[in-house]
Amino acid sequence: MQRLFDLIPAGVTRIDLLAPPFSGHLHPVLAMGRVLSERYQVRIISTRGVASSVTAAGLAGLSLPGDNDTPLLSVVNPKYAVGSHPLRLYRQFRRVVGLLKNFGDELEQLWLREGAPDLAIADFTLPVVGEVCRRRDVLWWSSLPSPCVLDTPDGAPAYCGGLMPAQNGYQRLWHALQRKKVRLFKHAVFWLFRDVIRQTGIESLYRQDGSESAYSPLRILALSEETFEFPRSWPAAVSFIGPALYTPPTQCAAPPFEANKRHVLVTLGTHLDWHKDAVMNAVIALASTLPDWVFHFTDGHQTVAGQQQQDNVYRLAWVNYDNWLTRYDAVIHHGGAGIMWHCLEKNIPALVYPVDYDQFDHAARLDWSGKGIWIKDGLKGLETAGPLLMALVYADVSDQR
Structure with missing residues (x-):
């Protein structure tokens, strides 16, 4: 995590880190915030439901107004499997896009009231932050706990059941077909929801250079080790800074460990x-x-x-x-x-x-x-x-x- 300091541009004094209220996304952001707070003015921006976790981490926080926690939780953690069920996928994605638009609108109003940062580092699930940063002239970086999901021109693509590195020509061809399948799926989803997505300010799925518009074109903080990932041609914006690990203190009882077991x-x-x-x-x-x-x-x-x-x-x-x-x-x-x-x-x-x-x-x-x-x-x-x-x-x- 100390590698992060080498990447911060000169002149930056205030950094906002943004995450949804889920442990797998919030905790890495808190870990980065605790490191960066040694040298910079750091604020964590999320929902009201995690304000106590931010405070327990010893960090300053700003909460978006309204009850965002309940609808977010109902969308990402339903009581049933979404899987590849087309109607469930449609409903889930439509609700996600609507919540992201609200997040972007509330973030812009928050920055108008509280002041904008010099640099915003947003969890990869919040692509709307990039559009707000563009309008407010704020430097925008993405943080990514799972760099394996990035689109690359080679290597084993993600979301295909856990593909291993290709060992022969047949496997390389299979990987190429799977990469095309994943891209076609993304294009289909973007086209299906194009009117809703464009309300967030995101106009296209990919930029002219082929990079994904959901991630910052300047810096993608990969919270992993490059040696752990499978070989591939990473986007120029990717910087590996190692895992970001932190769990806020809680009042939960200790697990019941038994002697000699x-x-x-x-x-x-x-x-x-x-x-x-x-x-x-x-x-x-x-x-x-x-x-x-x-x-x-x-x-x-x-x-x-x-x-x-x-x-x-x-x-x-x-x-x-x-x-x-x-x-x-x-x-x-x-x-x-x-x-x-x-x-x-x-x-x-x-x-x-x-x-x-x-x-x-x-x-x-x-x-x-x-x-x-x-x-x-x-x-x-x-x-x-x-x-x-x-x-x-x-x-x-x-x-x-």
């Missing part, structure tokens, strides 16, 4: 609520094959009270990674960027059970590098993962490949 954390992050009961049942089946081990399944929500126990499985509301992750012998996670890098930085062995979004691409990178094992058989693979867990705990991951 192996402990495994199972997490799907803060989203995917529609799938968590099914995963909990799979964890119970897995735990029955390792009766002397203790399993903690976390819902990822600080607002959920209490804990449940069934034999050697506990269902917990929240586990603070900064405080407790090193107490676990292994982690089973969904491939979210946050928990992935927490495990890598703390050298915690991991099984990866991807469900959606870029999680399959992270699973592929962990599996390829020997830093994790990808569970590819769905819930059945999770239920029967006992031997893999024992291999992780008692031997090096690389020895099991």
Whole structure:
């Protein structure tokens, strides 16, 4: 993260960092804010629901007016799987675009009242910030916890089930076809919602140089290590600054660790609520094959009270990674960027059970590098993962490949 200081232009004194109110996006922004606040005037801009987390991080915050948290949560974390269902996709994307437009409008009014920064660093899910910055003459950068999702002219594309690097001509051809498929899908979505999207000020999907207009043309802060990513021709704006890890302090109780037992954390992050009961049942089946081990399944929500126990499985509301992750012998996670890098930085062995979004691409990178094992058989693979867990705990991951 110290690499970030080398990129800040001379003359910048005030920096605003912007993120939606979701842990996987807010926490990296808080991590950057804590580093930058050593030398600059830093403000975190998000919704009212995370104001306490910003304060707990020791940072100044500005909250957008109105109740943005409830509609945002209902869109990105529905009680059902969106998948590739066309009507659900249509409804979700239309609502997302409407919320982004509101975000942009409220941000511009906020800057008129409170003063604009010299530099705005916005999470990649907030492309409307770029248009506001253009109108207000503010320098705009993007932050990206998952650089694997960037469009590039070569390499394994994202959102195709977790493609590995091409090893021969056939695989390179297959990757090229998949890249075209992804671009065609993006063009189709943009055309379908062109009238709604243009209300945000975004006129085109790609710039004349081929770069994606959703990201800053000046700087994309890749919150990863280039050596971890698959080889590809990165856009000129990309700068790797390493993972940005931070978890705000909470009042949640400590997880129930038992003396002389192996402990495994199972997490799907803060989203995917529609799938968590099914995963909990799979964890119970897995735990029955390792009766002397203790399993903690976390819902990822600080607002959920209490804990449940069934034999050697506990269902917990929240586990603070900064405080407790090193107490676990292994982690089973969904491939979210946050928990992935927490495990890598703390050298915690991991099984990866991807469900959606870029999680399959992270699973592929962990599996390829020997830093994790990808569970590819769905819930059945999770239920029967006992031997893999024992291999992780008692031997090096690389020895099991």
